[in-house]
Amino acid sequence: MAKLHDRLASQIPALRDGMHALVKEHGNKVISEVTIAQTFGGMRGVKGLICDTSVVEPDTGLVIRNIPIAQLANKLPEEVFYLLLTGELPDAEALADLQGDLRQRAQVPDYVWTVLRAMPEDSHPMTMFNTAILVMERESIFRKKYEQMHKEEYWEAALEDSLQLIAKLPGVAAGIYRLHYKKGEPIATNPQLDWGEDYAAMLGLPDPSGEFANLMRLYMTLHSDHEGGNVSAFSCHTVGSALSDPYYAVSAGMNGLAGPLHGLANQECLAFVLEMLEKFKGVPTDEQLRQYSWDRLKSGHVIPGYGHAVLRVTDPRFNAFHDFGARACAGDNIFKMVDAIFRIVPGVLKDQGKAKDPWPNVDAISGSLLYHFGLTEFDYYTVLFGVSRGLGLCAQLVINRALGTPITRPKSVSTEWLRSQSKSDRLAA
Numbered sequence: 001m002a003k004l005h006d007r008l009a010s011q012i013p014a015l016r017d018g019m020h021a022l023v024k025e026h027g028n029k030v031i032s033e034v035t036i037a038q039t040f041g042g043m044r045g046v047k048g049l050i051c052d053t054s055v056v057e058p059d060t061g062l063v064i065r066n067i068p069i070a071q072l073a074n075k076l077p078e079e080v081f082y083l084l085l086t087g088e089l090p091d092a093e094a095l096a097d098l099q100g101d102l103r104q105r106a107q108v109p110d111y112v113w114t115v116l117r118a119m120p121e122d123s124h125p126m127t128m129f130n131t132a133i134l135v136m137e138r139e140s141i142f143r144k145k146y147e148q149m150h151k152e153e154y155w156e157a158a159l160e161d162s163l164q165l166i167a168k169l170p171g172v173a174a175g176i177y178r179l180h181y182k183k184g185e186p187i188a189t190n191p192q193l194d195w196g197e198d199y200a201a202m203l204g205l206p207d208p209s210g211e212f213a214n215l216m217r218l219y220m221t222l223h224s225d226h227e228g229g230n231v232s233a234f235s236c237h238t239v240g241s242a243l244s245d246p247y248y249a250v251s252a253g254m255n256g257l258a259g260p261l262h263g264l265a266n267q268e269c270l271a272f273v274l275e276m277l278e279k280f281k282g283v284p285t286d287e288q289l290r291q292y293s294w295d296r297l298k299s300g301h302v303i304p305g306y307g308h309a310v311l312r313v314t315d316p317r318f319n320a321f322h323d324f325g326a327r328a329c330a331g332d333n334i335f336k337m338v339d340a341i342f343r344i345v346p347g348v349l350k351d352q353g354k355a356k357d358p359w360p361n362v363d364a365i366s367g368s369l370l371y372h373f374g375l376t377e378f379d380y381y382t383v384l385f386g387v388s389r390g391l392g393l394c395a396q397l398v399i400n401r402a403l404g405t406p407i408t409r410p411k412s413v414s415t416e417w418l419r420s421q422s423k424s425d426r427l428a429a
């Protein structure tokens, strides 16, 4: 970590100065107003958080440190982690340094397996993943050093914990896959492999072409971050702002990721795809698919993988996966089904007129590619997402500790207060 640490150490004073100067000179400027509808509507569109690792604009989708995600599709997840933290892609030496550091930390402690093996068999893989993260909290350097550290040093302990976590997440997650689905014993990390490739190898699926490893690298890169207001990032940020250490904070983020409207959507998407393939004994006609989608909407269910709280275009991460699929598995019925849904569902959602974004998000395709390569246990997919999102959660945490971001504490108001205020001129406008 020496190079990453040193690069951050050289950047942080200017980051702090920049923040202080901005607040001093322009601290009273208004950047957002909040309506009653937003207050009841999940704070959608309210600007009240800082996130410098990435931005998600309605018309462009994910941009990491000024680089559109499509341009990062061929980068390794480790490179993206360095970019998230520093705003720069690493040169060959800095990348090798970071990879070496992660390899040294990759061994999963034995007590993690003891705990995971003791869990009930019907525990969800995300519950196992989170349990493993929390049980490793005893290793936190941030917590151990907390009393002795000056607050300007918090980021270094947060970085140390983050690197420990990120190094171990693939091994933990792959071990969960093997234990939960009775695939055999966890496979040891291989120091010859890069981070994403090692994860693929530890899952133990056959990969004669090496394309599954490529998919895992791509998957880890595409899901790494999605600015600061999504449920997992915001939960992680809030818990971290209490100076709970990165294990607690990342675990909080992962609990949010486990929700069906967030990370679990990828599992629901594949179920949707498979249900249709089974019902129609293959890829349905466009008319059958249109009717099936309407039936689903009328029964009060969402179309998984479509819509987004921020995006108003096809998610560029969907496009990146689609390019990969078109190259690696265009002939597979699963991929054809994803294409058919993409052709029909946006029109159905537009006709229904409720979803503000009728276009596919990343979850509309990711599961289908995994399925093609033999990773067919779709209740595991959120764990893969979690390993990747660990990169962004940790990067955001380290930066927040470097900036000394205070404890999150927005003001809540009661419905009664809103009713009384809504009668006043200021709010009635």
Ligand code: HAX
Residues within 6 Å of the ligand: 044, 230, 260, 261, 262, 263, 264, 265, 297, 301, 302, 303, 304, 305, 306, 307, 308, 309, 310, 354, 355, 356, 357, 361, 362, 363
């Ligand atoms: N199917 C059916 N209805 C949908 C819809 C979809 N895919 N997307 C939105 N709507 C509905 C909403 O349920 C809402 O209906 P009500 O007014 O009856 O409550 C209405 O359209 C307006 O919603 P919105 O403002 O367009 O969307 P939100 O910001 O409230 O929600 C969601 C964004 C992603 C949660 C939503 O689009 C959704 O539920 N999509 C399906 C689940 C999904 O794909 N989730 C993964 C998102 C990506 C992600 O975070 N991954 O981790």
